[in-house]
Amino acid sequence: MAAGAQPNSFTDRAFFEALVQNGSDAIIIIDTDDRIRFANDVIKKMFGYDPEELVGESLTTIMPERFQDAHRAAIERYIETGERTLDWSGIELPAEHRDGHEVQVSITFEEYEYGGQNVFSGIMRDVTGRKERERKLEQQNEQLERFASVVSHDLRSPLQMAKATLAVAKATDDEEALEELDELLDRMDELVDDVLELATQGQTVDETEQVSLEAVASDAWNVAGHGDIAFESDDVTLEADPERLQTLFENLFPNAREHGGAESIWVEATHDGFAVNDDGGGLGHVDREQLFDHGYTESESGTGIGLNIVRTVAQGTAGGSRPARATRAVPDSRSTR
Missing domain, CATH: 3.30.450.20 (PAS domain)
Known part of the structure; x- marks a missing residue:
C-alpha cells in the first residue's frame, strides 16, 4: 500500500x-x-x-x-x-x-x-405478508365468481319469470298471476339481500372482542326469531366479532324454522366454540358434503346462499392469520336455505 x-x-x-x-x-x-x-x-x-x-x-x-x-x-x-x-x-x-x-x-x-x-x-x-395478500385476493376472486353466478342465473331467472307473469296478469287480470308475481319479487328481494350480506361477510375478521354468547344470540333472535318457537342459550364469554356472530345466528335461526319445522332452538357452548341445535325434522336426504356450498339447496324457495354465509363467517380470521375463536358453528339446522 x-x-x-x-x-x-x-x-x-x-x-x-x-x-x-x-x-x-x-x-x-x-x-x-x-x-x-x-x-x-x-x-x-x-x-x-x-x-x-x-x-x-x-x-x-x-x-x-x-x-x-x-x-x-x-x-x-x-x-x-x-x-x-x-x-x-x-x-x-x-x-x-x-x-x-x-x-x-x-x-x-x-x-x-x-x-x-x-x-x-x-x-x-x-413472505408471510405477501402470502396473506395473495390469500385475500383469492378470496375476493372467489366472491366475484359467486356474485357473477347469482347475477347471471339466480337473479335473471326469476326476473324473466316475473316479466312473463306480469304480461299474463295484464292480459287476463288474473289475480293468481299477480300473487305469483308478488312471490317472485319477494324472492328477488331476498336474493339481493343475501348477495349484499355475502359481500360484507366475506371480508376478513380483523378484530375480535370478548362477547356474551347469550347476549349476541338473543339480539339475533329479536331480529330473526319467531314468537311461536322456544329459544334458549348458554351464557358464556367468547372471543369473536359480535356483528359477524349475530349475522351467523340470523341466518341459522330462520333456516331451522322455515325449512326444518323446528319448535325449539338452543345455542350451547362447546369446548372449542358453540353449537346451534334445533328439534326440527332433520336433514333428510340433504348432501352433507355440499350443505354449506354456495348455491346448494333442496328447497324450491331457497337461495342456496344462507348457509354459505354461515360458513364464510365461521371461517373468518382474526388479525389476518389466526382463526377467530367462537365463530365456529355446528348447526343442527334441519334443511338448507
Missing part, C-alpha cells in the same frame, strides 16, 4: 460481515450432517432464536414437524446421488418460530466447499 493510502473499507472482512449480519434476510449454513454451523442475527427477528442457540442443532429445529422426515430424506439422497428432489431457488415453505407459529419463507440454497468440507447455505426471506 502506498504511503498515506487509506484501507478500502468496502473490501474489509468487517464490511462483509456487517452485510451478512444486518441484511433483511436470514442466513443459515449447514454441513452434510444437517447441522447448523452459522446463523446470522436476522434469525432472532424471524424465528425467535439467538443465533448461538441454533449452532450445532439440526435445521429441522426451525421446521414444522410434518416436513422434517422429507427434509432428512432429501438431504441424504442428495449426498448419496447428487440428485435434487426440490428446487433450490426461491422455494416457498412454512418454517416454525420458536413459539410454535408458522412463518412463510422463501428459501434459496447454495452449495460450496469451505475448509475442505461441503456446506450448504440457506438464504430465507419472510
